Amino acid sequence: MTHWWRSAAGHLRTVAVSRFSSSVFRRSHYHTIQAIPRECTGSKVSARDRMQGRIPAVVFFQNLLDKNLDGRSQSKKHLLTVEKKQIKAILNSFDVPYFCSTRFPLQIRAGSGSSHLVESGTVLPIKIHKDEESGQILNLVFVWAEDGMKLKVDVPVVFKGEDVCTGIQKGGFLNKIRPSLKYLGPSEHIPSKIVVDVSNLDIEDRIFIRDIEVHPSLKLLSKNENMPICKVVPISLGNKEPIVE
Template sequence: MAQWWRSAGGHLGTVAASRGSSSFRGCRNFHTIQAIPRECSGSRISARDRMQNRIPAVVFFQNLLEKVPEARSSSKKHLLTVEKKQIKAILTSPEAPFFCSTRFPLQIRAGSGSSHLLDSGSVLPIKIHRDEETGQILNLVFVWAEDGLKLKVDVPVVFKGEDVCPGIQKGGILNKIRPSLKYLCPSEHIPSKIVVDVSNLDIEDRIFMRDIEVHPSLKLLSKNENMPICKINPTIWENKEPVFE
């Protein structure tokens, strides 16, 4: 750890969060999710929707998931279906690679191809349910993400600089300890990802949760911000005594 303080100054400026608002603007013109209501749920109805190339979905306020009943809100909960083709296009789009940490506009129309708008707003996907064998999307869960609402978001961590990292070049291995970090975020400041620059790390160096620079309105939902996000581990052979035959 003797080299940690020397390397810290080289990467903390780039250990930062990509702002969700910019991702939202990029998606606004290309990915307004179109949905139609469904009156009821059930495995047979959902199977029929999938046969019609639609994905069952639901949207509600995130506080509906709270354990305390008084904190829950059931208003604006909608059972929906969305177009399978559109969702697959979004998931493979370079503009929105981090689906569950990106806000999208949502329009709920009276029917497929209808111009009659029933409801609209901004939403955040929080769950993609897939078939374990085929990988087919079974259903989607969204929460309302209007400006001013605070949401709990698992923000993915992305590492860069591995190709020039001194510790890796010496034979070390990047141990990616945390694939995501959970924040309480105002909807308008949800970061699509956390970019962690490891280009200055040597063997045994670490980057901690406390080192991440995010918008000041974000609150890290961790009991211990001193937990490491990543560490450059020495290779196995470096930890063993040499064997002579």
């Protein structure tokens, strides 16, 4: 039965490739996020900001999530508000999963309409908190993402070629096992998405984490590189829910 468990790595390795999309890069730099400081916190203050068309946000170094802090990290932490209209415009031009794996320029002004620049740099959104019922964005979390800064990022996996996939055309379905992969590396080399081409997969073929090619500076934060990302499963198995192997 070993032939049913064959790897797609050999002749299919070249289709399981991640490349940073230049179009995504250009679009992200077309949007410079404008923010202003907020000195007060609390639910009432945040509710007032939202009523005024602004979204509470925070930006800091990712290592602030660790226990060992330093003064430089603390000094670069800012409580902010951003314009709801601008954030919605950005989300409309990006698929939401890619928003949290794409870098954006950030400018912090002294106040609304002010020309005085308090701080600027490149940031990566890491969380969008939304109201479960209304879908309203409650707040945003950014981390500084200048060139050379090492970040941990969950990169979404996108599957292409399902419409011409050999195995699917034979009556199988694509079991999407891993919706994202986590990497650690310089922010400028982290891709906004990982594109996996499944067009050449036959029934029982799979693509493994180890088959994915990214920039050599990126470290995969996974305990098992031999875990499959996807597999074409015979439809006779019935259940089309993701099967973790």
